[in-house]
Amino acid sequence: MRLYAAVAVSGFRRYATYRMATAAGVFTNTVFGFILAYTFTALWAERPRLGGYDQAQALTFVWVSQALLATAALLGGGFETELQERIRTGDIAIDLYRPADLQLWWLSADLGRAAFQLLGRGVVPLAAGALCFQLDLPAAPLRWLSFLLAVFMGLLVSFALRYLVALCAFWLLDGSGVNVISMLLGVFCSGMLLPLTLFPGVFGEIVRMLPWASVLQVPLDVLLGRHTGWSLAGALAFQAGWAVALLGLGRLTQARATTKVVVQGG
Amino acid sequence: MVERWASGLRGYGLIVAMWIRATMVYRTSFIINTLGNFLVTGLDFVALLLMFSHIHALGGFGLPEIALLYGATCSSFGLADLLLGNADRIGQRVRDGSFDILLLRPVPVLAQAAADRFAPRRLGRIVQGLLVLGWGISRVDVNWTIGKALFTVVMVISGAAIFSAVFIAGAAFQFWAAEASEVSNSFTYGGCTLLQYPPTVFARELVRGVTFVVPLAFVNWLPALRLLGREDPLGLPGWVSCCGPLVAVAALTAAGLIWRAGLRSYRSTGS
Amino acid sequence: MREDQAAFIELHEVCKVFEVHRRTGLLRRERREVRAVDGLSFTVPRGEMVGYIGPNGAGKSTTVKMLTGILTPSSGRLRVAGIDPSRERTRLARRIGVVFGQRTTLWWDLPLGDSFALVRRMYRIPDARYHVNLERCVQLLDLGGLLEVPVRQLSLGQRMRGDIAAALLHDPDVLYLDEPTIGLDVVSKAKVREVLRKVNAEQGTTVLLTTHDLTDIEQLCKRVMVIDQGRLVYDGALAGLHAVGESERMLVVDLEREFPPIEDLPGARPVRVEGPRQWLAFPAGQSAAPLVAALAERYPLADLSVREPDIEQVIARMYGSAP
Incomplete structure (x- = not known):
């Protein structure tokens, strides 16, 4: 356990060294926040209470999702390219002989990264949004706590998805196609592009049940107070269910990949 | 001067041709990647369609009008991204030291930086943009004439030139701040996203900023408003909306000067 | 062509000064000049x-x-092939x-x-x-x-x-x-x-x-x-x-029996003693002959050899980081 804590800390530190890149990222998130905030303002001016949100809630949605963008690694930028590169070059064989669990190792590193980016790239854009727009941020500390819990669960799901994508490199020579599809689904089905409650009909029903919903949509709904009491428990259970299922699938895949490496010698 | 341009274009062509050949060796991969690019870049339009499943107008603009705006900016941006998008990697090159290699070759550095890793899959965005633009054109309430058609073509091309200037300036900025490549994303990708929506949606200061400071408004806003016969929110005189090509030339000149200053700074500091 | 003559590569008093910024506090930065190249002159035909x-x-x-x-x-001035x-x-x-x-x-x-x-x-x-x-x-x-x-x-x-x-x-x-x-x-x-x-x-x-x-x-x-x-x-x-590196050559002598370190030989100094074998260092520019003669006069010699200095050591000594 101490090993994984150390891995997480080094993941945090690694990203903390890039101060200029962090500042640049904050700037970009803020710029996009402004652009989307204006379009959402226009959209909610046409249809107040669209998707069950009032305007302040919609704007909160925009700014918090910009704040979580880097943390959730929806546009990539996490560990996956590095892992794919290790698989492609065969360095993964070294990792497999380490007395540490491969999945836990990368999960710890990714959580360390996410923790840094939540602070380094989350706080400033959200503060900028709160200064310039009327947001609906809760005052109750308990709400924030449950939000952070939901973010954490979302991170587990996000990691599990990206881990599966990265492992594809064991079987595919060129992983760029899978990466593109993964990014596509991540942006579209998480609520990053548009809150999932705006998706119409059965299509919307399905998208809201997919694992990507737990990365962004669920934490945001928790923050906006749409899940309380038993509904909150249900939302967290939804996330936990996907996390367990996908992490388990990751372990299975990893086991098959390992046999493949051992049999073929890398 | 003419010689430098010729040498730059020739070098650019050589490197691009090499990358196209290299890409076409893996044809399936190219097709999948182009399709992926088409889909990913089309997501923004899907978002617009989803919005319009709830509303009839955004900022006073209907879906066909917004499709025209969207298609124009995506086509322009796609062209600039295809031709110059890789200049973005300058910061990375400065950091890992491989930028020096470009300075050793008898081809202007900007041409090499822009052509390096030329990615034909970026055609996906252009095709997607042109399709939406075509749909928008067919649906908007405009009496199309040859003049207006020509005006549209000029709009897309000078838009591409303006985005190219932004790409070059963004790349040059990285000579001073090698790690800050994301800042240029704000102006390139951010600019493209901004221009997908009508100017009436945004605060007036923002519209002023992208008209007079970073002249993105000339990519599609001002010319498209003219095509659609609408007032622009800043109430500028009518001839301004025809200035796209002039603005593009001015922007490219300014970007070229920034690039030269950046390169000079790099060569005196080495980092 | 003239450039083919004496100097194909030519440097005259060339300097390159960098400004280095160092973070000394949260926001304070220190500016320092580093002279990476400091008045360099040479020519290569x-x-x-x-x-x-x-x-x-x-x-x-x-x-x-x-x-x-x-x-x-x-x-400074710098030319390569006249360019x-x-x-x-x-x-x-x-x-x-x-x-x-x-x-x-x-x-x-x-x-x-x-x-x-x-x-x-x-x-x-x-x-x-x-x-x-x-x-x-x-x-x-x-x-x-x-x-x-x-x-x-x-x-x-x-x-x-x-x-x-x-x-x-x-x-x-x-x-x-x-x-x-x-x-x-x-x-x-x-x-x-x-x-x-x-x-x-x-x-x-x-x-x-x-x-x-x-x-x-x-x-x-x-x-x-x-x-x-x-x-x-x-x-x-x-x-x-x-010579420039002030390097030393080494006279390795095998004496017939053990002696205390030989200190009475002008121009040489003992650096190591191992039983009857002793290592004497002397300036590389100096001839070994008079040393050997003087040595043979005072001590019973069994064998001797001269070792050239290791080039790596020479360089290291020039840089002032000799072991």
Whole structure:
């Protein structure tokens, strides 16, 4: 356990060294926040209470999702390219002989990264949004706590998805196609592009049940107070269910990949 | 001067041709990647369609009008991204030291930086943009004439030139701040996203900023408003909306000067 | 042409000053000037092969970067083949070849052969020349089976050979090599050295060689320049380095029986005693004969030998970091 804590800390530190890149990222998130905030303002001016949100809630949605963008690694930028590169070059064989669990190792590193980016790239854009727009941020500390819990669960799901994508490199020579599809689904089905409650009909029903919903949509709904009491428990259970299922699938895949490496010698 | 341009274009062509050949060796991969690019870049339009499943107008603009705006900016941006998008990697090159290699070759550095890793899959965005633009054109309430058609073509091309200037300036900025490549994303990708929506949606200061400071408004806003016969929110005189090509030339000149200053700074500091 | 005469590479009082920022507090920064190259002057005639050595951070790379036009000098005059590199970088580029040991000038994702083809077009190498040169490089550097392989899949030694070939295809007048043998196996090293020797002898290519491997210098260069803290501290024959480096030769004597350390011999001092064998150090510039004579007079000698100083030690001593 101490090993994984150390891995997480080094993941945090690694990203903390890039101060200029962090500042640049904050700037970009803020710029996009402004652009989307204006379009959402226009959209909610046409249809107040669209998707069950009032305007302040919609704007909160925009700014918090910009704040979580880097943390959730929806546009990539996490560990996956590095892992794919290790698989492609065969360095993964070294990792497999380490007395540490491969999945836990990368999960710890990714959580360390996410923790840094939540602070380094989350706080400033959200503060900028709160200064310039009327947001609906809760005052109750308990709400924030449950939000952070939901973010954490979302991170587990996000990691599990990206881990599966990265492992594809064991079987595919060129992983760029899978990466593109993964990014596509991540942006579209998480609520990053548009809150999932705006998706119409059965299509919307399905998208809201997919694992990507737990990365962004669920934490945001928790923050906006749409899940309380038993509904909150249900939302967290939804996330936990996907996390367990996908992490388990990751372990299975990893086991098959390992046999493949051992049999073929890398 | 003419010689430098010729040498730059020739070098650019050589490197691009090499990358196209290299890409076409893996044809399936190219097709999948182009399709992926088409889909990913089309997501923004899907978002617009989803919005319009709830509303009839955004900022006073209907879906066909917004499709025209969207298609124009995506086509322009796609062209600039295809031709110059890789200049973005300058910061990375400065950091890992491989930028020096470009300075050793008898081809202007900007041409090499822009052509390096030329990615034909970026055609996906252009095709997607042109399709939406075509749909928008067919649906908007405009009496199309040859003049207006020509005006549209000029709009897309000078838009591409303006985005190219932004790409070059963004790349040059990285000579001073090698790690800050994301800042240029704000102006390139951010600019493209901004221009997908009508100017009436945004605060007036923002519209002023992208008209007079970073002249993105000339990519599609001002010319498209003219095509659609609408007032622009800043109430500028009518001839301004025809200035796209002039603005593009001015922007490219300014970007070229920034690039030269950046390169000079790099060569005196080495980092 | 006049440039063919005395000085093909010419530096006169060249300086390169960098400003270094150091973070001293959360927001406070300290500005400091670093003189990477500090009043450097030397000339290299056409066709010479010169070793350019010095410790890390001495200013070697900065010098090479100024000679290629990558960096502009802060002051001083610099000419290569009569061209001012910083002002006419692209014109000079056609006449020089550069090899960085730690960094490839090839296109990482393209096959080696494609990289060569691109070099050919970029440098506008005439067809006949290109084919002759490519043929020669492929043969000398043993690249036959590698032309179809993407550069990123090449081993270090293969890549280095590819890099050297790419730098030679356009018949450069000057070749700068920065650590061309670093990390290579013995066979690759030998191959690289052979090629450099051939190119220098047959084409009359001027070569400036920066290396940490003194065997490179010993085998290739008659002349060595040593730079430290941005200044030239030695310029001359390799053998002469010893005198400048205040190096010492070693007289190893085997006496018939054990003696206390021999301290009464003028010009020599004992550095080690092991039973009847003693090591006496004396200045490299001094002859060993009078020492041996004096020694034989006073002690019963069984055997003796003179050891030349290790070149690495000489260099190390020059840099003031002798062990």
